[in-house]
Amino acid sequence: MFHALALLFSLIAGSTQVAAGPVQVDVEILLAVDVSGSIDIEEAQMQRSGYVEALRHPDFISAVRGGMLGRIAIAYFEWAGVVDEQSVVNWQLIEDPGDAEEFAEKIDKPITGSRRGTSLSNAILFATASIESNVFSGARRVLDISGDGPNNAGPEITPARDAALERGIIINGLAVLIRPSVSFVALDRYYEECVIGGPGSFVLPIHEPQDFAVSIRQKLILEVSGSKLAPLPKAAGWEGRPDCLTVW
Template identity: 55%
Template sequence: MLTTLALLMSLTAGAEIAATSTEDVDVELVLAVDVSGSMDLEEAEVQRAGYVEALRHPEFVDAVRDGLTGRIAISYFEWAGTIRDNSYISWRIISGPEDASAFAALLEARPIATRRGTSISGAIAYGAKLFDASPYSGMRRVIDISGDGPNNFGAPVTPARDAATALGIIINGLAIMIRPSAAYGSLDDYYSNCVIGGPGAFVLPVQEPEDFSVAIRRKLILEVSGAEPPTRVVSAAGQPADCMMGEKLRPGYMERYYPELDR
């Protein structure tokens, strides 16, 4: 309980100096993309291409235009054991194909590199704070997290999730299962039990490289439209998962010092 309260206070710190909202949008969407070391170069390239293609797809643009205001605010960052501020792409408005293509171009131009550690809790906390700096007012606030493994660095994931959802933030997940590890079982069940949260939250699994762009587009359309996701993509009724499995699989990991994670 104290951990959850501390995280909640951390997420709300600085809210009093947040930017004043000046424009209404249907959703404020944060894309939090995994670049941890367990993502090999092929997976990282497929993931990047999937986001670029999905953002440029006419179905995504149509979903944006069909909203009440016809526009969304979107931002992006990459995470591993820690988060580098230079991976952050600040808030942009998307209201049509030109805006969507321009944002996709920013992602496409970024170098692809992976880093050590997997801190989903850190990604949630970082993403939650971005809403304080948003100059937009969304009817919904969503953090969209992609990842290919359980939390194994930093704070436990469930208190971070609970602190964010207490602020009215929805957390959805994309469970990357292209090269699944038998050590931690079904990653979509882990995401369902431990990561996602908020009204209508869902997780989509990706099991084949060729399914990546379709899954990302499908997820973005659901998030933009606010539509109820089909039952088959909601894993709330999945198998129970140990939300500390990542930490348990790395004995001594939390006590050792990894200076490269701090760079």
């Protein structure tokens, strides 16, 4: 009799768990941060600190609480030629300042070094799988990806980008232009044409290290609230459209 009751309770618990379904949130946001060799340790630390400051800022919490449900899901990882698996901070629900502080503390660690290559495509593929497999269901699903150069490693960028867009994932970009490559000065336009996509997608350029904190906060608030950003002005020295498949 005891074993029969135990089996019954386990079946009820299992069916309840299935019936509960995914956790509903206003938006799922995955932060994908470039730590490739062209970003020095000081810049990488400023970039990470920018995310930490943004998560702790009252305006970010206000944006979260301003949604229909008043909660979001968020995750974080760093990438270069490949994704740094040790940097992954798994998906977490954020409803209040305590949740945001807990998540910020998980990423508020010293930078240990950079890695070779810039594979936006690998980062997008990893992010797509993570967003597809998490336990949350958002009205919007956003990949927030930073980078200081075009795709030069891994698969081609456009198939990876298009696969994410087909799954309803919006990709926004943070183009780091602190030390732009002489051969590729219009990184913000490369992001516009080759990386970002989806309804209301946008790219923000960063030209000075001290701009990280403000720009990242602005970007997160726009993503949480679903607000739109005005199109970028034409980049200086820009002519035509980039070839997204060229390895620069």
